[in-house]
Amino acid sequence: MGKSEGKSSNVVWHQGHVTRQMREAQNGHRAAVLWFTGLSGAGKSTLAHAVEQRLHELGARTFVIDGDNVRHGLCRDLGFVDTDRVENIRRVVEVAGLFVQAGVLTLTAFISPFRRDRAQARELLGGDFIEIFCDTPLDVCEGRDVKGLYAKARAGEIPAFTGISSPYEAPEHAELVVPTGSEPLAASVQRVMHFLGEQGLIVMGEEG
Amino acid sequence: MGKSEGKSSNVVWHQGHVTRQMREAQNGHRAAVLWFTGLSGAGKSTLAHAVEQRLHELGARTFVIDGDNVRHGLCRDLGFVDTDRVENIRRVVEVAGLFVQAGVLTLTAFISPFRRDRAQARELLGGDFIEIFCDTPLDVCEGRDVKGLYAKARAGEIPAFTGISSPYEAPEHAELVVPTGSEPLAASVQRVMHFLGEQGLIVMGEEG
Numbered sequence: 001m002g003k004s005e006g007k008s009s010n011v012v013w014h015q016g017h018v019t020r021q022m023r024e025a026q027n028g029h030r031a032a033v034l035w036f037t038g039l040s041g042a043g044k045s046t047l048a049h050a051v052e053q054r055l056h057e058l059g060a061r062t063f064v065i066d067g068d069n070v071r072h073g074l075c076r077d078l079g080f081v082d083t084d085r086v087e088n089i090r091r092v093v094e095v096a097g098l099f100v101q102a103g104v105l106t107l108t109a110f111i112s113p114f115r116r117d118r119a120q121a122r123e124l125l126g127g128d129f130i131e132i133f134c135d136t137p138l139d140v141c142e143g144r145d146v147k148g149l150y151a152k153a154r155a156g157e158i159p160a161f162t163g164i165s166s167p168y169e170a171p172e173h174a175e176l177v178v179p180t181g182s183e184p185l186a187a188s189v190q191r192v193m194h195f196l197g198e199q200g201l202i203v204m205g206e207e208g
Numbered sequence: 209m210g211k212s213e214g215k216s217s218n219v220v221w222h223q224g225h226v227t228r229q230m231r232e233a234q235n236g237h238r239a240a241v242l243w244f245t246g247l248s249g250a251g252k253s254t255l256a257h258a259v260e261q262r263l264h265e266l267g268a269r270t271f272v273i274d275g276d277n278v279r280h281g282l283c284r285d286l287g288f289v290d291t292d293r294v295e296n297i298r299r300v301v302e303v304a305g306l307f308v309q310a311g312v313l314t315l316t317a318f319i320s321p322f323r324r325d326r327a328q329a330r331e332l333l334g335g336d337f338i339e340i341f342c343d344t345p346l347d348v349c350e351g352r353d354v355k356g357l358y359a360k361a362r363a364g365e366i367p368a369f370t371g372i373s374s375p376y377e378a379p380e381h382a383e384l385v386v387p388t389g390s391e392p393l394a395a396s397v398q399r400v401m402h403f404l405g406e407q408g409l410i411v412m413g414e415e416g
Contacts, residue, residue, distance in 0.1 A: 017257050017272075018264045026264070049225050056226045056234070061269065063310040064225075074302040077295075087285075094282040095303055102271040102312060 023103025
């Protein structure tokens, strides 16, 4: 028992925070943010959730942050004008940063059409930011039109719809480009998993 | 292989989301929010981090959300006027809710002086909200005055300082009251851990 025991025990405890490194060691994998970007209907959310499922099966700690769980909660005070879109992404990036500190492999699925916003995310998250471009061509997305949004956008019912009346600025230096418009989902999942293994984020078993 | 295989494989994958229940099973403990409330200097952050450390040693997945990691990030656009304080707590509650969905035992350390705000947190988080009152009397907190804030507040340099020029509304039905002003930290930690075991949130070993 050292000299400083006793009244200073508060200080000793307080310094003993659980660090990100301790959590990563506990989890057996690194934490990072897999930032899925692409047009509406490109398959971002589908791919993110499928990758998460595979990671979970391998024992990883994961979480998907997408529109569904922030637009009705954390960001429900925000609309869709430019300043609100920027603030929406800012909050998502900050929350993703907290999840990384918590040791979680975090997947985000947002159109995030502007390079400057993704650049801001990259700046805030540093080496933890991994940009994954779901590269489905516009005509394929519009042909799918799962939510009927392209039809509405063409009819002028949705202002500033990405790809129709507002630009999508494709990534120029994404860490990974996935041809989500021309390969089966399982192949895209395998592509992402292989990349994560290569990067040393996870330890791949027989599939590496 | 069922009839619906093939073109509908996207749908099948998308439905196979990793649920909170799957994460809790993976982690071996339940998720919840331990909401530490009390005066400035009551020992909320110290206790939260000490409990987290103990939980981590037991193999639990944990995270502490406190002023340090939100005021400079997620909530850096907010000041300290009433509306901003309310919005600050709202965002913390929403983020805590995401961590719960991620299966994490989440600890928050905020003064959160107003009953209505804590009631809102309880409403949003439902049965996942566990209020822990760090019950250190004002004179003890002021005597400690670790950050020198009470002296400044008494000198009128900090407007609306909780306990001095703004009320602290003590919890009336907290799940747990910890006499943080009159027992050693280790005893408070043990008190919280015992409570968590009793509630079935964690499985206690030899210490139960």
